[in-house]
Amino acid sequence: MAAELEIPLTGGRITEGVVRVGDTVRRPVGPHSPFVHRLLRHLEDAGCDAAPRLLGTDDRGREILSFQHGETRTSFQARDWSPAQLTAAARLLRRLHDATAGTPLADGEETVCHNDFSPLNVTFVDGLPAAAFDFDQAAPGPRVRDLAYAAWLWLLGADIAAPLTRQLALLRTFLDAYGLPHEHRHAFGARIASRVEAERAFHEAAGRAAPPGSWLDREIVWLREHAAAVDGELGAGA
The missing domain is CATH 3.30.200 (Phosphorylase Kinase; domain 1)
Structure with a gap:
């Protein structure tokens, strides 16, 4: 055969x-x-x-x-998603979190985090995020850890054509669609930068260095520089 x-x-x-x-x-x-x-x-x-x-x-x-039928993406750097796509992505992540919250899998943590909820790890159906895959980094943790990393992967960064005001408005759309309470959005800008820094350390430990001046390093610098703007936008609607 x-x-x-x-x-x-x-x-x-x-x-x-x-x-x-x-x-x-x-x-x-x-x-x-x-x-x-x-x-x-x-x-x-x-x-x-x-x-x-x-x-x-x-x-x-x-x-x-x-096999998850639909379309997949091979690059995420542009991060030019529509409000409808970001809303669908946030609701998809919420479904995954809610399904494991309070279960033995969460091991006393708030939920099980995907830990790489990237557009590259999502299947799109009719242009909208419909399902996730590649759970190799999944582990117990707080919801905001996944949300902070997803915020960078989906809509915040230095190399995005959209102006900062647009990025911040879409961040609010994303967190509102997820349903993250306002009291959990405190210092969210710093959370995003710290989460991406932790990811850089993970890759460096695996031999995938991101030296000063590299794309990832520039992204982290940008996130640190704009953390206060993120917090100002999220705090304005509290």
Whole structure:
């Protein structure tokens, strides 16, 4: 019997060797996989369709996931999403958080964070974010950790064509759509910068350096410089 055709998938940002086989996705397993598998099974049991289904492992030891039909993105730097797209993204993240809040998976934390809720890790249907994938970095944590990182990945940064006032207005749209209480938005600008700095440290520890003057370094400098403006915008509507 001929081997099934394997089509490399280009979504996601870190994991290599991900392929599509028919209506399934095959991904390498790693130290994170047992937790991710528990998470995906829980989301399925909870009736949450915002993530792929775990279908087992193949004869090469790769995990088998359901294929999420739709479109994926291969770049996020432009961050030129519409209010409707940002609203859908925020509501998608809220569904994932609500499905794990208060469960044993959260391990005493507020919820399980995706920890890389990027446009690159989302399937779009009819132009709107519909489901998430690539949960390799998922771990227990506070909701604002995911929201702060998502704010950078989706709508804030130095290399965005939209003026700062537009970026800040869209940030408010994003947090309102998620339903983040105003009392949890305090010092949110600094939270964003700190979260991206933590991500830089993670990548540097893995041998992916972001030296001074690099794109990521410039983004962090910009986030630090504009943290007060972020807090001013969010505080104005409190």
